[in-house]
Amino acid sequence: MRLDKWLWCARFYKTRGLAVEEIHKGRVSVNGQPAKPAREVRPGDTVLLRQGPVVREVLVRALSNQRGPAAVAQQLYEETAQSLATRAQAAEQRRLAPEPAASLSEGRPTKRQRRDLEQLRSWGDRWSASIDG
Structure with missing residues (x-):
């Protein structure tokens, strides 16, 4: 059976086209070979594939x-113990990582703050920085 079709049947990718694209990008190897x-x-056969940050x-x-349905597709493969442990560890690291939005001190300016910023940036009616005006 073709690799792209098997990946599609096993529900690793939504379409065969996506499976082909990922294979061409080098994100899939069989028995350690591209x-x-x-x-x-x-x-x-052992298939190593990368889906975003997840390596399986x-x-x-x-x-x-x-x-077929997901329950049937899961019977087509068995994930290795090392792969399961690596995925669990990566999930735990993502869970413990700080929220990206928490690092923002202020965020988007309010309407009043925006007007104040524009007033500071503007030169008034002058189109030049010269004193002659």
């Missing part, structure tokens, strides 16, 4: 010619 979309996948290593358990 892959092409038409590469044959067999049960027992899965073992191909079965093949399917059609995309």
Whole structure:
């Protein structure tokens, strides 16, 4: 079975086109080697794929010619213990990370603050900084 079709059937990507795009970007490898979309996948192969910041290593358990429900798709692969531990650790780090918005001291200026800023920036009616005006 083609790698791109298997990734689509196993519900790692929403469309086969997205699967092909990610493979071309080098985000998918099979048995430690870079892959092409038409590469044959067999049960027992190890697929390493990256979805955003998440890296997953899965073992191909079965093949399917059609995309089914998520419960069926999860039976097509088994995620390695190391991959599960890495994902759990990354999720914990994201949970403990500070809220990005908390670092903003003020935020967007109010209408009054904006008018004050514009008044400070403006030169009045002059179009030049010269004293002659």
